[in-house]
Amino acid sequence: MSDMQDMEKTESEEQIARIAAEMRLANDGLSDQDKAYFCDARPQAVEPYRGIMEKFANWARSQSLWILGFGTGCGAIELRPLMTSRFDMYRYGIQPRPTPRQSSVFVIGGYASVKTVKRIVRSYEQMQGPKFVLGLGSCTVNGGMYWDSYNTINRIDYYIPVDVYITGCMPRPEALLAGFNRLKQMIREGRCEGMNTYAENFDWYKANQKQIIKDWNMPDYNW
Amino acid sequence: MNSISAAASAGTGSGSGTGTETGTGTGLSGERFPVRERFPVWKDKFSLVSSMIQRQDLAFVQVPMQTTVAFITHLRDLEGYAHLVFFTAIDYIEDGIFRLTYMLHNYRRHHDLGVQVDIPREDAGMESIHHLWPHGATYQRELKEMYGIDFPGSPGVDESFVLEGWHDIPPMRREFDTKEYSEKTYYPRPGRVTYDPTEYMKEKLYPSEAETW
């Protein structure tokens, strides 16, 4: 009797262990020594709160958007006037932060070269949820001016989920403010689920990223 | 139209050695360094292949591969061309050569001199100039990456400079097709339409202008 139970228990344990191993990320880019330092768990989709709680949380999220201070392209030059006294984005509760851990909005400043995409992915994954992405400029939509360049990507939404695009080259600060207000509205309506999209389609995003980033020497998900 | 073509014919002739002044509004005045007088000297010492005076303050000379670095060292130390403005290559795929261009500037004479040297495209390699200027090593690192021209002995020449994890042929070579590579790799968004500019201009934008040309 007790043997039977033990058998069943080990079987189910094995099953769990097998499923857990499948859920684990391979982290093939790291050396064996480094693998011990990095987490290999997959990102999980987050369930929303129930009813009014989620609405309240969304309202609160929309009122304090903190930008990651990473000027990935030339679009970053219009963030300077936006931060300073003339356009003053602080009045909308938007402010730049120096580290991904503190920020909730990632502004992709225009074109992204392959070398930058690697850093974009890393910074995006390090950001704490809920997180939103704002694609700035035509280059993020379809490559813009550099559609035939060998070093800039054409569509940023193949590598990270994007919530709002602001078109133009360069978009004016007013357009940026309009984009931020649109993002706020979408957050309040609960439509900015980019983080969950990323977790659900994680393998697809990762395959796209690994196709262009040839020397992948970081963990598969940067917790 | 007539005046433009006349001016164009007076403009430039490659390797002809004739000095021409192109009135492009650079506003040059006063006498300049008579670089023409130096050509025979350089020809004796470093066997110049050809020379060309593009402007009062700009000339190009071509030297064989063997004497290039000696010539540049001579220019830097004895003739006052102490400032390396840039160092780059031009790909002449049809002739099978890379034309390296060292642009030197003489602050005393306010004169630019482009020293050019042809090297074969196969197994392209050249003597290093990192001992003359520290930033020469940076230029050579870039040339190695972008054209595949080797500079043995230059510090860090094999490290990647701009690109990261590049596995294709060096991108600045003429045979590399950037559009094809981009379409193959980066998921172009459908909807981009290309018009023939001439036809489009005739039809849509300036019908009257298109007729006159």
Added chain:
Amino acid sequence: MVDVKQNSQRSKFPPVDAVTGKSRYNLLSGKYLKIWQGPQHPGITGNMSLELTVCGDEVIECKTHVGYLHRGFEKLMERRKYIQCFPLVCRICVPEPDFNEYLFAAGAEELAGIEVPEKALWYRTLTLEMARLASFLMWIGGQAGAFGMATIGQWTVTMRDYVLDLFEELSGGRIYHMYIIPGGVRSDLPAGYARRVEDTLVMIEKVLKDIDLAMMHNAVFKKRAVGLGVITPGMVDEYGITGPNARGSGIRRDIRKDLPYLVYDQLDFDIITEEGGDAYARTRVRMRETAQSIDLIRQMLRKMPAEGPFFRKLPNVLHWKVPTGQTYVQAECTRGEYGFFMVSDGTELPRRIYVRGPSYTHAVTLMERLAVHVNIADTAGLMVSLHTYPPEIER
């Protein structure tokens, strides 16, 4: 801190081994630590990174990594016609795109032998000086911000915005103007433009006075900037240093004077130099050049010819074959010598265009040399004081 600065003058060793290019320092010894500053770092100019090896809080080795903004302009231009290159070139440098436009136009005109009307030369010079003013204003804010004075950045970026408004009125674009095209400029000055420029200049002059008091005489700023990143006059030729970085070391070099282009030979100005060669001297050079730029704009508005064409009609630009030839044109931008090396092979497409940006040497070789024995908190300030701008390094 004083010791560190004395060290920097004493150190003669390059940070890396000259033969192998490898680091001299063994990280496994536990004495050193490697820190990446950038690309995701608010103290970095643009999108580039410094790989710093530190001992305590003193940098002992610095390696610059660029390429995050590489778009392959030179490759893209090889497959575009001359006129199609136009919207492309101004995007090489965001704070002052006009220098790219002017140099590309000047190179193409020289190769094709096109004369530009007198009035267009004045308009071009005016836009170049306005771009210089805007870029310097942004830089002053950056330099102050790197030393912890964010307020000055608020002032100057706003002032730059008023200059951008003038550009917008002139060309329709705030950042990218595409105003200078081959054959001249795109449009005439709007009515009453000179008066509005003058109003803006008065406003900027007032702020410059405040900045001079708040920044140049600030004890903290002086303490940190004086003696930081000293460029000796001997290093200028060795490293190919141009522009305000060279003039901060007392070297009288300015392409506007040495090889006068456009109408600079008709304007009354002097080459500004400072002694010292440190970050403070460079800041002073740039502050004074900002004032000089304002003066030059005033002179131009006064002397500018009122009548005449501002554009010369080109042949059909869609089939514009530029004759075979090669040329190098240069201009003095805010950071130093900016140049375009253009080679044409007689077809509609350029054979090769090489863009010579001054940051190429400043940010890579020079920065790697100067950052050694600098306090880690001063690295950002040192970097800004060289006025580096990554897109022109990797293009």
